[in-house]
Amino acid sequence: MLTWDNHNSVNGIREYARSARASVRYVPLSGPELRVAESDLVAALGAGRGSLARRWDRAGRRGLFAYPAQSNFSGVQHPLGWVELAHQQGYDVLLDAAAFAPTNRLDLSVVRPDFVCLSWYKLFGYPTGVGALLARRTALARLRRPWFAGGTIRAVSVQGDWHRPMDDESAFEDGTLNFLSIPDVEVGLRWLDSIGVDLVHSRVGLLTEWLLERLTTLRHDTGGPLVQVYGPTTGAGRGGTVTFNLRHPDGTLVDERLVAREAAAAGFSLRTGCFCNPGAGEGAFGISRRSTRQRLLASVDTIDTYLAALRLPTGGAVRVSFGLASTATDAERFVAFAQSTYLNRGVGAESALPPRLRC
Numbered sequence: 319m320l321t322w323d324n325h326n327s328v329n330g331i332r333e334y335a336r337s338a339r340a341s342v343r344y345v346p347l348s349g350p351e352l353r354v355a356e357s358d359l360v361a362a363l364g365a366g367r368g369s370l371a372r373r374w375d376r377a378g379r380r381g382l383f384a385y386p387a388q389s390n391f392s393g394v395q396h397p398l399g400w401v402e403l404a405h406q407q408g409y410d411v412l413l414d415a416a417a418f419a420p421t422n423r424l425d426l427s428v429v430r431p432d433f434v435c436l437s438w439y440k441l442f443g444y445p446t447g448v449g450a451l452l453a454r455r456t457a458l459a460r461l462r463r464p465w466f467a468g469g470t471i472r473a474v475s476v477q478g479d480w481h482r483p484m485d486d487e488s489a490f491e492d493g494t495l496n497f498l499s500i501p502d503v504e505v506g507l508r509w510l511d512s513i514g515v516d517l518v519h520s521r522v523g524l525l526t527e528w529l530l531e532r533l534t535t536l537r538h539d540t541g542g543p544l545v546q547v548y549g550p551t552t553g554a555g556r557g558g559t560v561t562f563n564l565r566h567p568d569g570t571l572v573d574e575r576l577v578a579r580e581a582a583a584a585g586f587s588l589r590t591g592c593f594c595n596p597g598a599g600e601g602a603f604g605i606s607r608r609s610t611r612q613r614l615l616a617s618v619d620t621i622d623t624y625l626a627a628l629r630l631p632t633g634g635a636v637r638v639s640f641g642l643a644s645t646a647t648d649a650e651r652f653v654a655f656a657q658s659t660y661l662n663r664g665v666g667a668e669s670a671l672p673p674r675l676r677c
């Protein structure tokens with residue numbers, strides 16, 4: 319069971335489930351804030367109790383529920399209370415904290431998911447590095463690996479054709495661990511502690527609210543809005559990720575690739591596209607299940623033909639993410655850039671863009 323709002327690195331787990339003949343179910347997003355209605359979640363967690371009962375495993379578990387504590391698309395913070403809700407319905411829970419952890423405190427003595435994944439490097443403002451899957455020992459003990467790799471076995475025989483896995487987490491740590499980078503995590507966490515994650519949280523919250531307030535009030539001379547925000551437009555129940563498209567005065571969208579190019583030239587590091595979160599994108603752009611199924615089969619040769627078949631005006635959006643290094647000047651400079659570059663600017667520059675090869 320997954321929410322539409324998930325990074326592809328979580329969506330992809332559905333294929334493991336499918337190959338083991340488990341059923342896969344998605345809980346939809348609803349409304350312009352791109353949140354999950356709790357009634358939909360409760361219904362999905364409890365649905366099909368009779369018919370699925372046979373599929374409970376020997377430990378009495380019904381399956382895995384995976385959701386992000388914070389959306390990497392919209393910044394929405396989904397309730398941490400869902401961990402307990404899903405536990406009550408017999409699910410293990412995988413909480414994706416990759417977008418949440420850099421600017422929010424996650425107390426695992428209070429919120430007790432079975433698995434938490436996160437990317438340490440995102441906490442420290444690095445573009446890449448090591449991440450982790452935290453697992454409760456009881457949850458780890460339920461996992462079965464269909465293969466082994468170097469470093470994961472106690473003993474193995476080639477001629478005897480048997481292997482004995484390690485009993486602890488090292489049974490899941492393939493190959494040579496990145497021991498040159500792992501110590502950086504400790505240094506990074508100490509540094510973050512010295513600043514205080516609560517302070518980072520308040521700073522990011524203030525910058526986000528200020529940016530949302532400014533972006534949603536900018537208007538072309540025609541009176542039309544410059545910015546279309548996807549997700550919550552106030553600071554409540556969200557983190558420091560603001561996703562939007564810019565509009566021309568005639569209401570058409572500015573191609574996000576153009577914004578990426580022009581923003582980079584002005585010194586801004588923005589992410590554009592679909593952010594590896596197709597479900598939140600489908601929710602934001604109002605794409606229905608029927609159209610994705612038919613269109614996907616008919617016309618997925620290139621991303622441009624896929625977008626045209628879905629009648630989508632553009633391939634994604636623009637994302638501003640605040641973190642511990644962001645300042646008020648950054649936010650002010652970005653708003654000034656958006657105003658001076660896109661306010662009252664007509665359509666035209668898009669025609670020079672190359673075809674899209676991937677989303």
Ligand SMILES: Cc1ncc(COP(=O)(O)O)c(C=O)c1O
Pocket residue numbers: 325327328386388389390414415416417436437449
């Ligand atoms: C919510 C979320 N989950 C998962 C990931 C994947 O992280 P990584 O690329 O470190 O595996 C990201 C990365 O942007 C993310 O924001």
